[in-house]
Amino acid sequence: MAKHQRMPTVKRIKAVLRALNLDLFSSDPMVRPAPATLYTKIREHARRRPAPGAISLTVDPKASIKDPELYELFDRFNWMYFDGLLPSVRIIWSTRMMSAGSYSPHDRTIRIGRKYHELFPHELADTIKHEMIHIRHFHHDAAFKLEAKRIGASLRAQSHPSLRKPVRYLYACPSCRAEYPRQKKMRMSSCGRCSNGKFDVRHKLCLKKA
Ligand SMILES: [Zn+2]
Ligand SMILES: [Zn+2]
Missing domain, CATH: 3.30.2010.10 (Metalloproteases ("zincins"), catalytic domain)
Known part of the structure; x- marks a missing residue:
């Protein structure tokens, strides 16, 4: 949090513009539009009203x-x-x-x-x-x-040793035997491999070790 908040605004905007040019025009590095033009375009686009049927949020x-x-x-x-x-x-x-x-x-x-x-x-x-x-x-x-x-x-x-928390619970799928180490207790979870995105009681994970 602090790192990004401390970054001066001008520097931050420059970084965004740099990334913008890279992403949009990497295939043709010879022709680079003025960053200000692009930036304005994006601003305008972001301000545009969403199309009918699009989810709107307040x-x-x-x-x-x-x-x-x-x-x-x-x-x-x-x-x-x-x-x-x-x-x-x-x-x-x-x-x-x-x-x-x-x-x-x-x-x-x-x-x-x-x-x-x-x-x-x-x-x-x-x-x-x-x-x-x-x-x-x-x-x-x-x-x-x-x-x-x-x-x-x-x-x-990515995984990194300092991001790993100790495993406290080990769950397993009754159908495919896949194991799910978890830090927290799970109540209504089914196997991701077997249940196709939705909770499926047939593949409800069972606690193997606590
Ligand atoms: Zn994700
Ligand atoms: Zn499974």
Whole structure:
């Protein structure tokens, strides 16, 4: 959190613009439009009304801004990959989370793991893209994977010893015997491999070890 908040605004905007040019024009490095033009275009696009049928949200933008960089990236990817149609969500740094990121539909919040990105700072854009797909696809199902491929987002985050918490519970699938080490108790979880994205009581995970 602190790292990004301390970054001067001009520097941050420059970084965003640099990334923008790279992403949009990497195939033709000889022709580079003025960054200001592009930036303005994105701003305009982000302000445009969503198409009919698009999910609309009423989130107070002032209340939700925690780090402008996260919102800049969200707006940029929304424009680049989703025609600007993803609803605006809250995006915050999480100091407690050990994983790269999460999206919670209940409070429409993308949480970005601070600890993770201190270890892998260059993965911030990837994490945001991944969590943006979760706005439409809750599970890592086939539709999610297609989207990840389309926009070039990773399916999995890196692992690092300092991100690992001790395993406290070991669950197993009664059907395929796959094991699921967990830090927390699970009540209504079924095997991800067997149950096809939805809870399926036939593949409900059983506690093997506590
Ligand atoms: Zn995910
Ligand atoms: Zn299974």
